[in-house]
Amino acid sequence: METVSTTNSDTSSRTTSFPVVRFLQAPVTTIFEYSGFLRPRSESESLIPQHNNNNHHSSSDSGANGNVGNSEGDVSIRIMSDGELEGERGGDGGRESVVLSGDGGGGGEREMADSSDVDGRSGNNSDSSNQQRYDLQQVSRWIEQILPFSLLLIVVFIRQHLQGFFVTIYVTAFMYKSNDILRKQTALKGERRLSVLIGYSIIFMLHVVGVYWWYQNDDLSYPLFMVPPKTIPPFWHAIFIIIVNDTMVRQAAMTLKLVLLMYYKNGRGHNFRRQGQMLTLVEYALLLYRAFLPAPVWYRFFLNKEYGSLFSSLITGLYLTFKLTSVVVKVGSFYSALKALSRKEMHYGSHATPEQVSEAGDMCAICQEKMQAPILLCCNHIFCEDCVSEWFERERTCPLCRALVRPADIRSFGDGSTSLFFQLF
Incomplete structure (x- = not known):
């Protein structure tokens, strides 16, 4: 519980205050740490492989729980018989154990549960995650080394041209x-x-x-x-x-x-x-x-x-x-x-007759006004020619039923736009 509060406080302090001095010294690494890609590290802290840390924690746990008094004591493995194994499983709910006894000053025992495989997989994931952080940190340091010289070359190049x-x-x-x-x-x-x-x-x-x-x-x-x-x-x-x-x-x-x-x-x-x-x-x-x-x-x-x-x-x-x-x-x-x-006729419809316009209500659904030069689409919807022409400059479907009306022939530039991509080659 105490660790969680410490992490939250570190995160909130990292979000609120940006390390300006460290950014001037190592800009890429600071941005990675501030954005959360890298865990902030002190200058004296080195990247230690995860399995060494696990061994360190395991030895400290066995020293605390098993009361190992002398680190130079011999270690022996006691082989349990079938009866003892069955009794051990009955007492511990089916948990298999290997008892390690030491001949030193204060002997101790350590039990290894079946969940060691899960711990091993999580340790491997931690190793790969730690390796990815290490690679990212090396890349950021390499960028920081070439960044000042690259900026100088860019400035000189801009000055020449x-x-x-x-x-x-x-x-x-x-x-x-x-x-x-x-x-x-x-x-x-x-x-x-x-x-x-x-x-x-x-x-x-x-x-x-x-x-x-x-x-x-x-x-x-x-x-x-x-x-x-x-x-x-x-x-x-x-x-x-x-x-x-x-x-x-x-x-x-x-x-x-x-x-x-x-x-x-x-x-x-x-x-x-x-x-x-x-x-x-x-x-x-x-x-x-x-x-x-x-x-x-x-x-x-x-x-x-x-x-x-x-x-x-x-x-x-x-x-x-x-x-x-x-x-x-x-x-x-x-x-x-x-x-x-x-082409004389529109490729998305034809001119509507007065009877067709009166049946449709004589009201354009796009401009909400009386139809001017009404056009009958292939889906039997009628619109002003001005309105539907502008609509089909951007769309290919009917404004009401969304039926496909305009064929995919070429892109239209009827809105007056010009292609903004440079033709370099």
């Missing part, structure tokens, strides 16, 4: 913010303002032009026209060129999507469905172009004659082969988006 890091973080953050703006303007539909769309379009285009004007002396714009850089770029400079071009192309595509939103600003029903199809087509065309965009940079990087003409030609051929397989997938997606745009 400071401008590249700043530009990459800036254009990425600007792209994420632009994607949120475009999605919000798409969701406004007929309530969006033309002046706001024009303002965002000008800002996006000025941002693209400003980045390429800043790097006009570099080979940054060559891959846009599928032309390899003039010189073989270093590895990190090649990564920088690819990331900036990939981000700027998406930024320019966002400007084109804003122009589409201006065109479909006052549309209703069918126009909003066509708007979503056009936004999806633009996105898949962008994905196809972005698949080609890193190829000129890596072509120049891999085709390095300093490594040998055979090796460089082999690596370049393998890269172009892998790139061809990914481009084929992008071409298939673009073709599916183009085919969906040319």
Whole structure:
């Protein structure tokens, strides 16, 4: 009972106060101990195997209970007969015992119960748990040894490429913010303002032009026209060129999507469905172009004659082969988006007749208003075309009965979103 209270008090003190000084000395080990993965240890405490501890406790218990007076006494084993064994089992409830007697000053006896197997298994579990803690502690100490030097190398690396890091973080953050703006303007539909769309379009285009004007002396714009850089770029400079071009192309595509939103600003029903199809087509065309965009940079990087003409030609051929397989997938997606745009009827339903609308109640279950351009789904539920088109941009089932309505053809980007994954290879 006293041990439990001590453990609880240690746990509460560990949760309430964080050892700042020890964290500065050994951060990884301190975090492991504070989170409970490692048991806190003192500096002088060493990891002793569990079986040694069990032997120590067993010897101390036998010394206390058996009154062993001299540790140098001889030990003898008394073999019990069948009668004595039966009597011993009857008196102790069937417990088998082995009596150890010592010839020292005060002889003692120790009984071993049948539960020794259970104790052995628990001891093995304790040994494995103790070994896992030991391995975790060694890993944390190894990390603490290399952590300061790794941080120094990272700081020097960032200082050497400071401008590249700043530009990459800036254009990425600007792209994420632009994607949120475009999605919000798409969701406004007929309530969006033309002046706001024009303002965002000008800002996006000025941002693209400003980045390429800043790097006009570099080979940054060559891959846009599928032309390899003039010189073989270093590895990190090649990564920088690819990331900036990939981000700027998406930024320019966002400007084109804003122009589409201006065109479909006052549309209703069918126009909003066509708007979503056009936004999806633009996105898949962008994905196809972005698949080609890193190829000129890596072509120049891999085709390095300093490594040998055979090796460089082999690596370049393998890269172009892998790139061809990914481009084929992008071409298939673009073709599916183009085919969906040319389709006259909706692939999830058809226009409802006035009799069908009156039977359904002439009330849309999504917007709770009178139906505008009602659409009859294959599950016989009727909704506004505007509402159900927006619903199927995110879902594939009926809003009421959850029946599967929309086929799993291609992913829709009708909400104005842009893929945020970088195309590095």
